[in-house]
Amino acid sequence: MSDATTEAHGAPDGATGTGPAGGNGGLMVKAERVHKSFGLVQVLNGIDLEVRNGEVFCLVGPSGSGKSTFLRCINHLEKINAGRLYVDGQLVGYRQKGDKLYEMKEREVAFQRRDIGMVFQRFNLFPHMTALENVMEAPVQVKGLPKSEARRRAEEMLERVGLSDRMKNYPAQLSGGQQQRVAIARALAMEPKLMLFDEPTSALDPELVGEVLDVMRGLAEEGMTMIVVTHEMGFAREVGDSLVFMDAGVVVESGHPREVLSNPQHERTQAFLSKVL
Amino acid sequence: MSEENRDAVPDPLAKGGGSGQGPLTPGGDAADTPPEAIRAIPVRHYGRWAGAALVVVLLGMLVLAFANADIQWSVVGRYLNHETIVMGAVNTLWITLLSMLLGVTLGTVLAMMRLSGNPVLSAVAYGYIWFFRGTPVLVQLFLWFNLALIFPVLNLGFYSEDMNTVITPFVAALLGLGLNEAAYMAEISRAGIQSVDRGQTEAAQALGMSGNRTMRRIVLPQAMRVIIPPTGNEFINMLKTSSLAYAIQYNELFLAGRNISSRTLAVMEMLVVVSIWYLALTTIFSVGQYYLERHYARGSDHTPPPTPLQRVARQLTSFRTRPTLPEPATATAADGGTRHDGDGTNGSGDGTGRRGDSER
Ligand SMILES: Nc1ncnc2c1ncn2[C@@H]1O[C@H](COP(=O)(O)OP(=O)(O)O)[C@@H](O)[C@H]1O
Ligand SMILES: [Mg+2]
Numbered sequence: 001m002s003d004a005t006t007e008a009h010g011a012p013d014g015a016t017g018t019g020p021a022g023g024n025g026g027l028m029v030k031a032e033r034v035h036k037s038f039g040l041v042q043v044l045n046g047i048d049l050e051v052r053n054g055e056v057f058c059l060v061g062p063s064g065s066g067k068s069t070f071l072r073c074i075n076h077l078e079k080i081n082a083g084r085l086y087v088d089g090q091l092v093g094y095r096q097k098g099d100k101l102y103e104m105k106e107r108e109v110a111f112q113r114r115d116i117g118m119v120f121q122r123f124n125l126f127p128h129m130t131a132l133e134n135v136m137e138a139p140v141q142v143k144g145l146p147k148s149e150a151r152r153r154a155e156e157m158l159e160r161v162g163l164s165d166r167m168k169n170y171p172a173q174l175s176g177g178q179q180q181r182v183a184i185a186r187a188l189a190m191e192p193k194l195m196l197f198d199e200p201t202s203a204l205d206p207e208l209v210g211e212v213l214d215v216m217r218g219l220a221e222e223g224m225t226m227i228v229v230t231h232e233m234g235f236a237r238e239v240g241d242s243l244v245f246m247d248a249g250v251v252v253e254s255g256h257p258r259e260v261l262s263n264p265q266h267e268r269t270q271a272f273l274s275k276v277l
Numbered sequence: 278m279s280e281e282n283r284d285a286v287p288d289p290l291a292k293g294g295g296s297g298q299g300p301l302t303p304g305g306d307a308a309d310t311p312p313e314a315i316r317a318i319p320v321r322h323y324g325r326w327a328g329a330a331l332v333v334v335l336l337g338m339l340v341l342a343f344a345n346a347d348i349q350w351s352v353v354g355r356y357l358n359h360e361t362i363v364m365g366a367v368n369t370l371w372i373t374l375l376s377m378l379l380g381v382t383l384g385t386v387l388a389m390m391r392l393s394g395n396p397v398l399s400a401v402a403y404g405y406i407w408f409f410r411g412t413p414v415l416v417q418l419f420l421w422f423n424l425a426l427i428f429p430v431l432n433l434g435f436y437s438e439d440m441n442t443v444i445t446p447f448v449a450a451l452l453g454l455g456l457n458e459a460a461y462m463a464e465i466s467r468a469g470i471q472s473v474d475r476g477q478t479e480a481a482q483a484l485g486m487s488g489n490r491t492m493r494r495i496v497l498p499q500a501m502r503v504i505i506p507p508t509g510n511e512f513i514n515m516l517k518t519s520s521l522a523y524a525i526q527y528n529e530l531f532l533a534g535r536n537i538s539s540r541t542l543a544v545m546e547m548l549v550v551v552s553i554w555y556l557a558l559t560t561i562f563s564v565g566q567y568y569l570e571r572h573y574a575r576g577s578d579h580t581p582p583p584t585p586l587q588r589v590a591r592q593l594t595s596f597r598t599r600p601t602l603p604e605p606a607t608a609t610a611a612d613g614g615t616r617h618d619g620d621g622t623n624g625s626g627d628g629t630g631r632r633g634d635s636e637r
Contacts, residue, residue, distance in 0.1 A: 075483055077479055077482065077483065106487060106488060107487065110482070110485045110486065110487050111485065113482065113483055113484070113485040114484070114485035116483070117483075118480075118483040120476060120479070120480065122476055124474075124476040124477060124479065124480035125480075126477065126480070126481075126495055126499075127499065128498050128499055128502075128573075128575060137484070137494065138484035138485060138486065141486060141490055141494060142484060142485045142486055142490075170575065183480075186484070187483075187484070190484060190485065
């Protein structure tokens with residue numbers, strides 16, 4: 001309600017914990033033997049991968065292979081059980097002092113998440129706010145931006161995704177494609193250094209997929225680092241810089257999208273691609 | 278049949294001559310000139326007319342019966358704004374507001390306790406709800422009123438007082454009604470909070486919002502949509518349930534009416550007076566509830582239902598404009614307009630918040 005009280009403005013004390021990537025070293029994300037289980041179900045079985053700055057990194061694989069879970073680990077919506085995960089050279093969700101790991105406080109985790117934008121399959125727009133309010137919410141509430149400044153920036157973001165004429169609409173009054181573009185604008189308003197897309201076009205009618213992919217293509221051209229879980233192989237081939245095929249919680253195959261897609265080495269990749277292509 | 282077939286098969290040679298076609302057959306050249314508007318004889322609802330007539334007759338008999346009944350309407354009129362009655366109404370309103378405030382506050386705390394994931398807090402909240410929902414309010418009112426029988430002295434260490442002095446009828450009524458209400462409000466709030474999609478919390482957290490802020494800015498406003506209608510019903514129930522407090526000598530509306538009737542022997546008259554007051558109070562708050570629901574419904578409907586005022590205004594304009602439109606083409610437009618009005622009326626009829634009275 002009052003825009004005076006906002007979340008932590010500066011970096012919370014001791015939120016450093018620089019990993020072996022050292023400052024960043026050209027890597028936006030680095031996963032080392034990441035494991036994740038839900039109870040007895042082992043979902044991620046040692047994921048190793050690196051996402052370079054400015055790269056469009058495509059993650060493909062059959063349903064249930066752990067793609068969403070891995071994305072959610074990157075902004076600590078899920079806690080990993082073993083291994084190490086770094087974003088921009090910093091350990092996600094933990095602080096390392098000597099050889100001991102300390103869990104971060106909620107405030108510190110929230111601070112890390114500010115720089116990581118996430119776009120969900122089901123949009124998850126705030127239904128009680130207009131498109132403009134959706135985009136303004138986090139800059140005002142989290143970064144403490146003045147309303148006027150946040151509004152100006154939100155208008156800019158909505159224009160960028162081609163929705164200048166829909167700012168006053170509530171999500172229920174927008175098509176799926178428009179909602180997803182608002183969701184992208186909402187994430188961009190926080191000026192993230194990394195964007196995570198979890199099947200952003202899977203819930204859309206076929207004729208609406210293009211408008212969302214166009215926005216993502218534009219983002220890629222501007223040099224945004226993006227991790228994209230998708231079944232749109234055309235997009236991966238055309239826009240992607242690297243592609244990882246995941247199955248049953250492990251990386252099966254990786255490489256340049258054109259190579260992996262046209263000449264898959266592993267039989268599980270071949271089987272999967274023959275189904276989606 | 279044959280005409281339909283002819284329409285279905287595209288025949289490039291068939292010239293679309295619209296001459297010989299009846300008004301109900303869509304012509305091949307329908308795109309050029311719109312077909313004439315349908316003017317069919319409407320279905321006659323004889324049953325409806327008969328039903329309405331029957332009800333009007335019965336209503337008339339009822340009015341007649343009351344007009345001739347042995348009830349002194351002048352007494353009703355005289356006592357309607359009698360000082361004692363007005364005082365009782367004020368007390369009823371006062372105890373209702375305070376009990377609801379206590380109920381909503383404590384209920385929200387109990388809901389948070391139940392959802393906290395802390396097994397002790399959750400169990401305590403559950404136990405509270407179990408007890409206060411499982412015993413009658415009347416019994417609870419008497420329990421509080423007679424507290425001095427088992428705890429003659431209230432001793433809080435820094436403060437000590439004779440229990441009979443502390444537990445006035447007002448305090449007993451407030452505790453009895455408010456604590457009982459908290460049990461219901463706890464369940465209502467819990468259901469509201471749980472009704473909000475988990476994706477909402479995740480989206481907020483992914484943007485860097487803290488748990489508290491997510492609750493306040495994202496979850497609660499959406500939970501309100503689910504919480505407000507039953508809370509409004511609770512409020513209106515409370516206006517009426519507070520009459521039970523007459524039994525512990527709290528001077529509310531019903532007791533005020535009884536006091537007068539025991540003096541004047543105008544029993545039925547005072548019951549009518551009291552009923553009129555209750556009806557007035559519940560009506561006022563139903564209207565308030567309607568506007569509150571409308572406010573929290575934003576974003577859920579494509580357009581919010583019209584307010585009663587808007588509806589009246591719209592109907593007035595439709596009465597005014599309908600007869601002044603002679604042309605058939607414009608008449609169609611006017612029909613569309615009135616139909617839209619009808620929709621508005623129905624839609625807001627649904628929105629008055631009378632969905633399922635609370636199941637008490
Ligand atoms: N919160 C959870 N609790 C239990 N199991 C989960 C949870 N989230 C995901 N899973 C399980 O983890 C597996 C991987 O899920 P997910 O990461 O969503 O796969 P993908 O996105 O590749 O389809 C699935 O078997 C799913 O049932
Ligand atoms: Mg998924």
